[in-house]
Amino acid sequence: MAERNRTALRISLVAVMTAVVAVFTLIIRIPSPIGGYISLCDAAVTFVSYAFGPLTGLIAGGLGSAFADLIGGFPQWALVSFIVHGAEALLVGIIAGKDISSVLRRVVGAVIAVLIVSGGYLLLTTLFGLTVFSEALLEVPGNIAQSAVGSVVGLLLYSAVRKAYRGLDAIRW
């Protein structure tokens, strides 16, 4: 495929997957006590990283969650979400590599996702002065649950999509 076609495909891939992450984040939202919310965001981020690699995951995961925050009425979290979910997608994608059949890789990926999301929100919301450390701690259990469940759902989703759409590797970045 010519480089020009490849660029068009990459732009389409990033745009569609970013929209998927944003829609997954917006469809199910359970408000949390400190003004954020629990969603399917991590499931989408993990799925995109597994299906299309770390770079697509980084852009789509980070941008998708930031767009969802901006659209969904939580603009103050957009920058934090971009950094945290972008980093989550990047690392999960790198760990998973091209062969995600390894159980060890899946487990390590899920643990990394939990650590990044819970630790990232805790540190960055405090660092950016959006809340204080003790209040951000209240969010940690919710974030751990969201990212742990999200990693499992993301993997299940990847397996299901792979069966339903055979040409997944052809559009991988």
Added chain:
Amino acid sequence: MNVSSYIYGTSFYHRFDIRPKLVSTLLFCAAAFLMESYIGFMVVLVLPLAVMAASVGARETWRCWSRLLPLFLILLAFIPLQARDGDVLVSINGFAVATREGVWMVVRIVSRLGGISCALMLLLLTERNENIIRGLRAFHIPYAAALTASMILRFIPYLGMLFSAIRDSMSLRLEEGKRGYPVLPSITALAVAAIRMIPETAASLEERGFGRKGRSTDDRLPRPRGYFLQWLIGAIIPISLLIVR
């Protein structure tokens, strides 16, 4: 699912050009982090709130603010109890309920969070998405990045509607009397439908001339009347905040 927060209006802020509006919003957010006095905190909190109320009305302003209130209440309830070192303002039987430092911390966080949220919501409520993208293009954001952003904003409502249709049809498959919808099959169907769109979208970009040399359309923004005055106002407010802080 409604992707655009834009509310039609003819207020002063609606008519403000997107370029000074973007810069002013960014400068205001930066200024919110640098405030060092109660007056500064008050201005950061009240100014965007007043502009929002004047631009989109009290009802919409309340709708945006009501989302932040639970957080503010938690901050008000807990921070003074945790920050108990320093000058005691209120004490019960020798137990420091509120200190000057604790109150300072609450006011600082509430003003910053409220001010930044309000400023960003104000931008989204008074400007169409496509204008925001054109505004970013005016600051030399690369064409591919602006194109991707505009595509994202078009795909989000489409996929949202698609998900609603999938969810409704999936809910019909449940046993009679049961409510809800099967989440995993529904999101799988959405993901597959989205992935199928990727090669088609790439092909349509190609057909529309993506990658060809030369610009086929002019996406430059015209300069409205009072453009320089708008820049002046957009810059003066956050800069004054930085001086007063």
